[in-house]
Amino acid sequence: MLMDTFNDKWRELQQHSVEVESSHLRDLFASDPKRAESLSLSACGLNLDYSKNRITAKTRTLLMDLAQSAQLAEKRDAMFAGAPINNTENRSVLHTALRQQDSKPVLVDGVDIMPQIKAVRLKVEAVVNQVRDQQWLGYSGKCITDVLNLGIGGSFLGPKIVTTSLKPYVQGGPKQHFVANIDGNHLHDVLTNLNPETTLVLIASKSFNTQETLTNAESTRQWFYDYGVTFEQLNRHFIAISSNVSKAVAFGISGDNVFPMWDWVGGRYSLWSAIGMPIAMAIGNQGFTELLKGAADLDQHFKEAPFEQNLPVLMGMLGVWNHNFFGCQTHALLPYSHYLRGFPAYVQQMDMESNGKSCQLNNEIVSSTTGPVIWGAEGTNGQHAFHQLLHQGTSVVPVDFIQPLVAEHNMNGHQDMLVANCFAQSKTLMQGKTHQQAYDELVASGMEEALAKVIAKHKAMPGNRPSNTLTFDRLTPYQLGTLIALYEHKVFVQGVIWNLNSFDQWGVELGKILGDDILSRIGQPNSTERSDSSTELLLAQYRDANKSLT
Numbered sequence: 001m002l003m004d005t006f007n008d009k010w011r012e013l014q015q016h017s018v019e020v021e022s023s024h025l026r027d028l029f030a031s032d033p034k035r036a037e038s039l040s041l042s043a044c045g046l047n048l049d050y051s052k053n054r055i056t057a058k059t060r061t062l063l064m065d066l067a068q069s070a071q072l073a074e075k076r077d078a079m080f081a082g083a084p085i086n087n088t089e090n091r092s093v094l095h096t097a098l099r100q101q102d103s104k105p106v107l108v109d110g111v112d113i114m115p116q117i118k119a120v121r122l123k124v125e126a127v128v129n130q131v132r133d134q135q136w137l138g139y140s141g142k143c144i145t146d147v148l149n150l151g152i153g154g155s156f157l158g159p160k161i162v163t164t165s166l167k168p169y170v171q172g173g174p175k176q177h178f179v180a181n182i183d184g185n186h187l188h189d190v191l192t193n194l195n196p197e198t199t200l201v202l203i204a205s206k207s208f209n210t211q212e213t214l215t216n217a218e219s220t221r222q223w224f225y226d227y228g229v230t231f232e233q234l235n236r237h238f239i240a241i242s243s244n245v246s247k248a249v250a251f252g253i254s255g256d257n258v259f260p261m262w263d264w265v266g267g268r269y270s271l272w273s274a275i276g277m278p279i280a281m282a283i284g285n286q287g288f289t290e291l292l293k294g295a296a297d298l299d300q301h302f303k304e305a306p307f308e309q310n311l312p313v314l315m316g317m318l319g320v321w322n323h324n325f326f327g328c329q330t331h332a333l334l335p336y337s338h339y340l341r342g343f344p345a346y347v348q349q350m351d352m353e354s355n356g357k358s359c360q361l362n363n364e365i366v367s368s369t370t371g372p373v374i375w376g377a378e379g380t381n382g383q384h385a386f387h388q389l390l391h392q393g394t395s396v397v398p399v400d401f402i403q404p405l406v407a408e409h410n411m412n413g414h415q416d417m418l419v420a421n422c423f424a425q426s427k428t429l430m431q432g433k434t435h436q437q438a439y440d441e442l443v444a445s446g447m448e449e450a451l452a453k454v455i456a457k458h459k460a461m462p463g464n465r466p467s468n469t470l471t472f473d474r475l476t477p478y479q480l481g482t483l484i485a486l487y488e489h490k491v492f493v494q495g496v497i498w499n500l501n502s503f504d505q506w507g508v509e510l511g512k513i514l515g516d517d518i519l520s521r522i523g524q525p526n527s528t529e530r531s532d533s534s535t536e537l538l539l540a541q542y543r544d545a546n547k548s549l550t
């Protein structure tokens with residue numbers, strides 16, 4: 001990082017934000033009829049309209065200068081080249097190699113990882129074909145009708161949201177079920193509707209050490225035993241995807257059924273690996289290949305496009321602009337697509353586990369704020385829930401509207417209305433309504449002037465609220481691949497600006513350790529060990545409630 005230049009650019013942006021603050025978005029649009037043309041771009045089938053951000057052409061230049069001074073290009077190239085940029089774990093970060101379309105060597109510690117990637121992909125394809133072609137038989141000779149996927153976090157969200165998003169492409173394979181939570185209600189409910197003779201279980205856990213996944217796996221194994229299935233027969237019903245192959249084998253899964261992943265793939269970036277097997281089982285190998293191709297094309301775009309025409313760079317830097325220079329603490333993703341309803345939760349993990357950090361790569365505590373809270377839900381449902389706050393609340397929430405343009409159904413009129421709502425929301429956020437406009441409307445409707453003055457205060461909307469609109473023709477496997485890779489690289493860009501290691505997640509560890517401590521105390525009310533008084537109170541309530549239930 002060129003620290004002095006970076007600080008100079010940061011200060012320039014601070015000064016510039018004061019200038020920008022004085023203009024309202026509706027005036028910027030009124031004064032430049034070509035604003036959307038100059039502040040939008042298309043690549044890999046994605047169209048980004050970022051004109052409804054509080055920016056001018058100068059802002060874009062300054063933001064790109066800031067990115068240059070943070071050595072974004074150098075850091076991006078280092079990631080793609082396999083440098084150990086995950087410095088606290090001394091690991092490379094190479095989810096991009098998993099979708100690379102050619103066999104050009106990618107080296108980790110001097111070893112080309114492409115042959116391993118290819119070998120595992122072929123093995124995945126073979127199993128997927130066997131299951132989909134009904135050649136993989138369960139212990140009693142029946143074919144597989146259901147796949148139970150056990151995993152959590154990155155070993156769950158990717159496969160789950162991709163299969164949900166690509167529902168129109170889900171055909172011919174077994175039904176997919178996903179259970180992540182330790183809450184036994186979920187596993188219980190799912191198992192109740194499954195038949196062990198025809199169920200295949202995929203245990204997805206990079207570490208094979210995660211409480212939720214292992215407990216769900218053990219309970220599922222017991223479910224098979226309860227039906228009289230033997231240990232040897234389980235081989236027809238359990239597959240693991242893990243970098244801890246020996247632990248998966250110790251669990252009772254035959255080595256042949258363990259699909260390796262590698263420490264250079266982060267959990268939240270792992271759907272491109274064998275972790276994506278449920279996706280391939282659901283949409284077929286061809287569809288999974290197209291998903292990878294979409295992501296690979298976006299990788300290429302990220303590597304090659306000049307910053308000002310680079311989707312992830314622009315989205316990342318606009319996020320920095322809104323977050324650090326306008327104090328927007330949260331960022332909403334609003335897909336106007338039922339199939340993309342899980343996408344905000346997916347990006348939430350990817351973004352918040354990557355950039356929700358305070359210690360920088362240089363081991364200093366960061367002086368600016370980092371990772372915004374990512375949240376959101378599908379439109380138009382959100383309009384009848386939280387959009388009130390987006391329009392008139394005291395927090396300004398930048399929004400990414402995501403809109404597939406072509407419907408996957410033929411329900412008359414629905415798509416026009418969906419799209420109209422999406423475009424209207426970004427327009428409303430941008431232009432708002434002045435007190436005068438509200439007042440005039442009320443008086444025109446016959447309201448008495450004094451009352452109109454008061455009510456107009458409640459009806460006025462500030463506008464000037466930033467949003468991006470991302471559109472694309474259809475939500476195909478290819479396009480979804482581009483969309484996911486776009487957000488992955490956006491997160492990378494922001495991590496570079498905040499000088500973070502976006503690829504570790506130490507913040508989740510303490511909770512796991514304390515969870516184990518508390519678990520061990522549940523059955524020991526007489527232990528002399530004492531926790532804080534709140535934890536003791538809660539434990540006592542838990543023990544009491546369960547005593548009275550038994």
Ligand SMILES: O=P(O)(O)OC[C@H]1O[C@](O)(CO)[C@@H](O)[C@@H]1O
Binds near residue numbers: 213505
């Ligand atoms: O795949 P694993 O090792 O079971 O981990 C599951 C998830 O848990 C986390 O480590 C954090 O809780 C995530 O990063 C990861 O995706």
